Amino acid sequence: MSDSRRAFLRRFGIAGAAVAGALEAWPRLAQAQPAAPAAGTELTAKPFKEALGQTVGISLKTHQEHYKLYQGYINKANEIRRRLREADLTKANQTFSDYRGLKVELSFALNGVKNHEVYFDSLGAPGVAPGGRVADLIQRDFGSIEAWRTDLKASGMAARGWVWLAYDWQDGRLHNFIGDTQNTFPIWDASPVLALDVYEHAYWLDFGSRRADYIDAFVKNIDWDTVNRRLWSLQRALRIRV
Amino acid sequence: MPLTPIQAKPLPPNIGTNGISRRTHEEHYKLYQGYITKYNEILGRLSSVDRSAANQTHSDLRELKAEWTFAVGGVKNHELYFDILTGSGGMPSGQLASIINRDFGSFDTWRADLKATGLAARGWVWLAWDHDYQYLFNNLGDAQNTFPIWNATPILALDTYEHAYYFDHQTNRGAYIDAFFNNLDWGKVGQRLERAMAR
Numbered sequence: 001m002s003d004s005r006r007a008f009l010r011r012f013g014i015a016g017a018a019v020a021g022a023l024e025a026w027p028r029l030a031q032a033q034p035a036a037p038a039a040g041t042e043l044t045a046k047p048f049k050e051a052l053g054q055t056v057g058i059s060l061k062t063h064q065e066h067y068k069l070y071q072g073y074i075n076k077a078n079e080i081r082r083r084l085r086e087a088d089l090t091k092a093n094q095t096f097s098d099y100r101g102l103k104v105e106l107s108f109a110l111n112g113v114k115n116h117e118v119y120f121d122s123l124g125a126p127g128v129a130p131g132g133r134v135a136d137l138i139q140r141d142f143g144s145i146e147a148w149r150t151d152l153k154a155s156g157m158a159a160r161g162w163v164w165l166a167y168d169w170q171d172g173r174l175h176n177f178i179g180d181t182q183n184t185f186p187i188w189d190a191s192p193v194l195a196l197d198v199y200e201h202a203y204w205l206d207f208g209s210r211r212a213d214y215i216d217a218f219v220k221n222i223d224w225d226t227v228n229r230r231l232w233s234l235q236r237a238l239r240i241r242v
Numbered sequence: 243m244p245l246t247p248i249q250a251k252p253l254p255p256n257i258g259t260n261g262i263s264r265r266t267h268e269e270h271y272k273l274y275q276g277y278i279t280k281y282n283e284i285l286g287r288l289s290s291v292d293r294s295a296a297n298q299t300h301s302d303l304r305e306l307k308a309e310w311t312f313a314v315g316g317v318k319n320h321e322l323y324f325d326i327l328t329g330s331g332g333m334p335s336g337q338l339a340s341i342i343n344r345d346f347g348s349f350d351t352w353r354a355d356l357k358a359t360g361l362a363a364r365g366w367v368w369l370a371w372d373h374d375y376q377y378l379f380n381n382l383g384d385a386q387n388t389f390p391i392w393n394a395t396p397i398l399a400l401d402t403y404e405h406a407y408y409f410d411h412q413t414n415r416g417a418y419i420d421a422f423f424n425n426l427d428w429g430k431v432g433q434r435l436e437r438a439m440a441r
Contacts, residue, residue, distance in 0.1 A: 043375075092358035094402075100362035103382040107389035114374060114392045143244075154293035158304035169395070169441075170318065173245070178307040185311035185387040188318050188368065189395045198298075234373070234393070234441075 042081075045074045046117060051124030057217030058123070062205045069201060070120070073112030073182070080106045104183075112182040115162060118195035121230055125223040132228035134174075134193060137167075141174045149219060151176050156198050156215045165194040167234065193231045194222065244289065247282040250275050251321055258327045261421025266409045271324070273405060277316030277386070284310045308387075315386035319366055322399040326434075329427030337439075338397075338432035345378045353423065356380050360402050360419045368396035369431075371438040378435075395441075397434035398426070 052063040084102050092099040130138065130145050142148035148165075155163040155176045162179035168190040179185050196218055203214035253271045257264075288306050296303045333349055334342060346352035352369075359367045359380045366383035372394045381396075383389050390396075400422055407418030 089354055089358035092362040094362055094364050097362055099358055100382070103359060103362060103380075104384075104389065107381060107391060111389075111392060118392075150293055154296035154303055155307060157296040158298055158301055158307055160298050164392070166392070168314075171245075176307075177311060178304070179311075180308070183389040185308065185315075186390040186392045187311060187314055187387075188370070188390045191373070191393040 042078045043074050043113065045071050046120075049120045049124055051223065052120060054126060055123055055217070055221040056126040057206065058203070058214070058221060059206050062202070063120075063123075065205070066116070066197075066201060067120070070113070070116040073109050073116065077106065077109035077113055080109055107183040108181065111186055114192070115164075115182055115195055115197070118164070118192045118230070119197050121223065121226045122194045122196070123218070123221050123223055125225065126221045128222070128224055130222070130224050132224060134224065134228050134231050137174050137231075138165075148176070152196065152219070153212070153215050156196050156218075157212060159198050161197075161199055163196040163198065164192040166190045166192040167231065191234045193234070194227050245285055247285065248278060248317070250278045251324075254324055254328045256328050257324060258329060258425025258427075260330070260424045261410065262327070262407070262418070262425060263410050266406070267324070267327075269409070270320075270401075270405060274316070274320035274324070277313050277320065280309070281313040281317055284313055311387040312385065315390065318396075319368075319386055319399050319401070322368075322396055323401050326398055326427050326430050327422070327425045329425060329429065331424040331426050332428060334428040334432055336432055338428070338435045341378055341435065352380070356400065357416065357419050360400050361415060363402050365401075365403055367400040367402065369398040370394045370396040371435060373438070373441065395434070395438035397438060398431050 048064070048067050053060045055063070080102050083098075084106070087099045087102055089099060091097050094100060135145060138145055138148045142151060152163060152165070155178050159178035160180040161182070161184070164177045164179065164186075165174055166177055166187060167174055168187060170189055174193070175187075175190075177185065177187055177190075196215065198211060198215070203211060207214045207217075253267060257267050259267070284306050287302075288310070291302050291306055293303055295301050298304060333339065339349065342349055342352045346355060356367060356369065359382050363382040364384040365386070365388070368381045368383065368390070369378060370381050370391060371378055372391060374393050378397075381389070381391060381394075400419065402415060402419075407415060410421070411418040
């Protein structure tokens with residue numbers, strides 16, 4: 001048991017045995033907690049998700065090319081982290097400085113990594129109906145699955161980069177947030193559980209300019225099991241309250 | 243369960259005024275109230291906006307959703323900023339101190355990095371705990387909604403908009419950042435880290 005989990009259990013005064021039983025009942029992500037990218041360590045790309053080959057309407061070729069962009073974000077995150085360790089702090093300047101450029105683009109690279117890991121996790125199970133805890137929370141917070149889907153599609157048409165279904169830790173709810181790039185506009189203290197990429201690279205090969213058709217295909221290929229596992233891996237607090 | 247309007251938290255009566263004047267805090271607090279007002283306005287309009295007209299070049303839905311993130315950011319950023327300025331500086335202790343040492347090398351290195359990041363930013367610096375990678379980092383932002391990190395919890399926020407320091411320091415942002423350090427409430431920052439890590 002990790003120190004943080006012990007602290008949590010202490011805080012809520014919950015008996016260890018009962019909680020352990022509840023936790024074991026849930027599946028785990030293969031890598032819920034990757035190694036900390038402390039000084040000198042590097043981020044590594046997660047392997048290509050084989051189930052992406054099953055998506056209907058979004059081709060394997062699209063996913064394979066898309067995965068290369070994800071690898072690019074991993075590489076750039078590592079490069080920037082290396083250069084940050086050698087950057088000259090005394091020249092930091094908001095108009096232009098190496099330090100500024102590195103820190104701004106680290107947020108691009110790191111969110112590029114996170115966004116794509118959530119995106120690939122979101123897809124790969126065509127024809128599966130929404131279920132589990134995520135579906136319950138969607139119904140609670142959007143009124144119905146259909147209302148959420150309508151908002152997701154509209155958000156996808158209104159965004160220039162991303163739509164994230166994210167759990168906000170401060171209001172305890174799920175929201176569909178839009179973004180225009182990898183680092184605009186994530187939310188602090190919030191965790192995406194499903195991500196819809198609307199950059200053209202996500203759909204141009206298969207749909208040309210027909211983004212709406214791509215979004216329809218996205219919705220039909222959502223891997224709800226993995227989305228639920230991601231939510232679960234994030235939310236010790238909710239796990240206990242179930 | 244529809245979202246309900248939110249209310250502004252009070253400005254902490256004991257907010258530090260060592261190098262950052264009460265007048266600055268009080269004017270600053272009005273901006274925070276403005277984000278609360280806009281958050282609620284957007285919330286109301288989102289409930290009835292025409293989603294069938296959604297368009298990425300321009301549409302009401304796009305503007306509402308994009309500026310929603312600005313308002314949410316403005317609320318969260320300022321609540322954190324005001325909350326952690328009720329101390330008298332010094333140094334962190336306990337788990338927070340050991341993790342700062344682990345992730346930055348030393349407290350002095352962290353402090354130099356925060357100041358440099360504050361001089362390199364156009365809006366905010368956040369010391370945040372990344373839940374995916376389990377580490378602390380000084381992140382930089384240019385606006386209320388650029389550039390937060392997903393699945394990360396800020397435990398300290400330094401506002402570098404001019405409104406945060408112009409009364410007291412004019413163009414001398416470095417002096418403002420030094421004053422910021424002298425008002426930090428490390429106990430609260432430490433509690434925030436513990437809560438984030440216990441998730």
